[in-house]
Amino acid sequence: MIRQDCAPGQGDGAHSSGPVLSVPTNVGGASFRVRGLAVETSARPARAPTLLVVSDSPEPFHVVVTALEPVADGVLGLVLEHPSGAALPGWEPGAHVDLHLPDGLVRQYSLCGDVADTARWRVGVLREPASRGGSAWLHEQLRVGEKLLVSAPRNNFPLVDAAGYVFVAGGIGVTPLLPMIAAVHAAGRPWTLAYGGRSRASMAFVDVLAHHGDRVRLTAHDTDGLIDLDTLLGTPREGVAVYCCGPEPLLDAVESRCAAWPAGALHVERFAPKTGALDGARASxxxxxxxxxxxxxxxxxxxxxxxxxxxxxxxxxxxxxxxxxxxxxxxxxxxxxxxxxxxxxxxxxxxxxxxxxxxxxxxxxxxxxx
Structure with missing residues (x-):
């Protein structure tokens, strides 16, 4: 579910070596890194950490659920903190964590909070109608104060440096894009977000986006139809990166519109396999x-x-x-x-x-x- 899938020549965060710039952290603030893009952002005060959690440790560790927040119809927001009050591992826009759930289930969720906030992580969980136990358990059984086993953040959908950005989100696919938007906005780069959902009530985190004005275009399918991708992506733009996350029909449509864009312009993250990906002859x-x-x-x-x-x-x-x-x-x-x-x-x-x-x-x- 967590992935950058782009044109030939673009790797992912684990395998590529694009330039990364860092900014020193000032008192009362924090910095984070993006490939080729450095941003310093203010963070709200957090309690002093008592323990450093090594961010690249391969071993899962426990966090405690400190808040459960309904953020849209069928979408639950989780706030996770270290039980000791420690600083959590750092992460970059596009990163996700693995949540280890009962019965051995492991599910991936994009981090969608403030990159500079080392005291807590936020994720959004869509209640899947055909849940195999993961989202259903989180929505129905999880309680504030419970502990969950998590992995350190991984990033296979990294934000690359670009002159401008077009973000396209479908439903819960908005979650990995939120920290990206915060980063490029803080850096002063031009950007727009086209965000579609079944209904306005089903669209998570619209309150977080409200202050961005007409940079954000909300499209509720039940009243507005589908996102106008022809207008949004019909004209290729040199130096502009397109980021899309959402259901397969949206990804297919965006990939089709971006076929004429420069190589490497499009970056997508999938929730399901590409059509036909699992097909083919099967021999022992x-x-x-x-x-x-x-x-x-x-x-x-x-x-x-x-x-x-x-x-x-x-x-x-x-x-x-x-x-x-x-x-x-x-x-x-x-x-x-x-x-x-x-x-x-x-x-x-x-x-x-x-x-x-x-x-x-x-x-x-x-x-x-x-």
Whole structure:
């Protein structure tokens, strides 16, 4: 669900090395980094941290839920803080965290609060009608004061430096865009947001956006129809970055309108696989797990993750359809048959990592770093 998917030549936050500038933190303020864009922003006073949580630690840690806030019909806002009052790991616009829920569920949610606020994180959770247990549990069972296990922030949807920005949000897809808007607004860059939802009542965080005036265009589908993408994106603009997050029909429409834009202009984040991404022939093959010395056979009707788990080896995964990146695994030998919607075209062509929840092998054998 958490991903930058852009034109060839644009990598993601974990694999690319675009320029990053930093600004020293002043007393009473904080700084954060964007690729090529430095912004200093004031933060409201926060209690002094008593412990530093290492932001790049691979180990999950506990946070406590300090507030539950309905922010729209079917959308719950969570405020998370460290139980000891410590400063939480730093993050950049576009980042997300994994929430480890009961029964082993792991779900990804975009951080949508103030980047400079090290005392608390905010996420927005849409109640999914076909929930497999994640959003339903958070909406129905979670209470203030409970602890949740979380990962340190990861960013696969980073904000790049540009002369201007066009943001397009559909429903809960507005959440990763909110910190981006705050960053580019503070930097004085021109931007607009086209934000669509089923109804005005279903559109989260409109109060946060209200003070931006006509930079923000709200489109409630039940009264206004669909976002006018032809007007918004019909004319390619050099140096302008387009960021889109939302349901698949919106992403498809935006990708179609941006086909004539300069390479690398469009950045999208998906909630579901690309149409047809999971299709294709399915044959059995072997996978050697280099770290454990085990070789497993992956049947035609199972995933690599399924076969590895059946062999008694733990695999961390979440979406099981190649959109979240949780199960990314290093390929030591062999050629992956990529069926994910997470890696860029360049990353898939490199063949050094794969999503084992959905991707397969082009040959009879793969060697993985497991």
């Amino acid at each position: 093959f072997e996978v050697e797990l280099a770290g454990s010395g085990v070789t497993v056979t992956v049947g035609a009707d199972e995933s690599i993750a399924d076969a590895v788990e059946a062999a008694g080896i733990d695999v961390v995964s979440s979406c099981r359809e190649g959109t979240c990146g949780t199960c990314e695994t290093t390929v030591l030998d062999g050629t992956p048959d990529h069926r994910d919607s997470y890696l860029t075209e360049d990353e898939q062509a490199a063949g050094d990592v794969m999503m084992i929840c959905c991707s397969r092998s082009c040959g009879p054998r793969l060697v993985l770093d497991l």
